[in-house]
Amino acid sequence: MSEQSPYIQSLKRAGYRLTQARLTVLHVLEAEHGHITSADVLAQVERINPAIGRASVFRTLELFTQLGIIRPTYISSSMTPTYVLMRGGHHHHVICTECKRFFEFDDCDLETLTGNLQATLGVQISGHLLEFYGVCADCRVGGQQS
Amino acid sequence: MSEQSPYIQSLKRAGYRLTQARLTVLHVLEAEHGHITSADVLAQVERINPAIGRASVFRTLELFTQLGIIRPTYISSSMTPTYVLMRGGHHHHVICTECKRFFEFDDCDLETLTGNLQATLGVQISGHLLEFYGVCADCRVGGQQS
DNA sequence: ATTTATGCAAAACTTTTGCATGGGA
DNA sequence: TCCCATGCAAAAGTTTTGCATAAAT
Numbered sequence A, B: 001m002s003e004q005s006p007y008i009q010s011l012k013r014a015g016y017r018l019t020q021a022r023l024t025v026l027h028v029l030e031a032e033h034g035h036i037t038s039a040d041v042l043a044q045v046e047r048i049n050p051a052i053g054r055a056s057v058f059r060t061l062e063l064f065t066q067l068g069i070i071r072p073t074y075i076s077s078s079m080t081p082t083y084v085l086m087r088g089g090h091h092h093h094v095i096c097t098e099c100k101r102f103f104e105f106d107d108c109d110l111e112t113l114t115g116n117l118q119a120t121l122g123v124q125i126s127g128h129l130l131e132f133y134g135v136c137a138d139c140r141v142g143g144q145q146s
Numbered sequence C: 001a002t003t004t005a006t007g008c009a010a011a012a013c014t015t016t017t018g019c020a021t022g023g024g025a
Numbered sequence D: 001t002c003c004c005a006t007g008c009a010a011a012a013g014t015t016t017t018g019c020a021t022a023a024a025t
Helices: A006-013 A020-031 A038-048 A054-066 A111-121 A137-142 B006-013 B020-031 B038-048 B054-066 B111-121 B137-142
Strands: A070-073 A082-085 A090-096 A102-104 A124-135 B070-073 B082-085 B090-096 B102-104 B124-135
Touching: A006 A020, A020 A038, A020 A054, A020 A082, A038 A054, A054 A070, A054 A082, A070 A124, A082 A090, A111 A124, A111 B124, A124 B111, B006 B020, B020 B038, B020 B054, B020 B082, B038 B054, B054 B070, B054 B082, B070 B124, B082 B090, B111 B124
Parallel strands: A090 A124, B090 B124
Antiparallel strands: A070 A082, A090 A102, A124 B124, B070 B082, B090 B102
C-alpha cells in the first residue's frame, strides 16, 4: 500500500493523521476490492494487527464514509452493511437478489443528470451510487427448485 | 389504505397473508413516504397498535425487502438503515451529506443502461436504486460555521 | 381445518461511549 | 511537545430465535 493512494491523499488533505488503524482498514478495503462487511473488516484487521481495537475500526469506517471514500450499502440479507469503495466518488453494481453475487461496471452516463440536478436543486453533487437488482444467469438456469 | 395498493397486490400474488402486522407496517411506510428507520417504524407501529410485536415488524421489513417493496439504505450517520419505498421497482434521491435531508426525483433515464446490462451480463434486472451525494444550497450558505 | 404468522422474552450481535494513554505531526 | 486518535471494556442499542398460540385463508 503506497502512500500515493488517492484515499491516503484524502485523509492527509482533510488533516487527519495516518494511523495504524486507518492504514490497516484501508489496506483491508483495497485488498477486498471494497465489497466487505464490518464483521469481515473487523476480522481481517484483527488478523493483521491484533493490537488494533474494535472501536477504532468502527471509528475509521465512519470517518471514511464521511470522507466519501466508502459507502455502506445493504447487500447480504443480514442487517449489517457492506462497504463499497467509492473510486472517484462513484460506484455502480448489479446485485443478484438470489445469490447476492455482484457485478461492477464503470460507465453510467450520469453526467447530464448530475448537471440537471445541480441546476434544479441547487445541490453541489460530489458522488453517487447506482445499484441494479436482478437475477443472474446462473440463478435463472439452476434456480428452478422452488 | 385500500387493498388495491400495488404493494398489497405483491403480497397476495406471492402467497403471503394479509396480517395486521404487515398491513400496519405498510401503512406506516406509506404515511412516511418511505424514508424511515427501523426504530421509527417500530415506534409508529407501537403507537398505532401496541399488540404488534417487535419481531413481527422486523420480519415484515425483511419480507418487504425480499419482495422488492422497500430497500434499506444507509443515510443517517448511525448504522441503522433507512427504508425507502421502491415505487415500481426503482428509487432515486439526492442526499445532503451535511444535514441528511433528501430530495427525491423521478426520471433517471436508465432504460438504455438497463438494457445494456441485461444483454452484457445476462442478468434479468427488476429494479434499481440511484443515490447522489452532495451539499444542499442551505448547507452551503449557512454552513460556514466550521 | 390448516397452516402460516404472531407475540413474547431472552439471547445474540453490533455499535457506541468515556476516559486514561500512546503515537503522529 | 502537543493534541488527535487509540485501546479497552462496559453500556447501549438493534436484530434474531424458539416456541406455544392466534388468526388468516
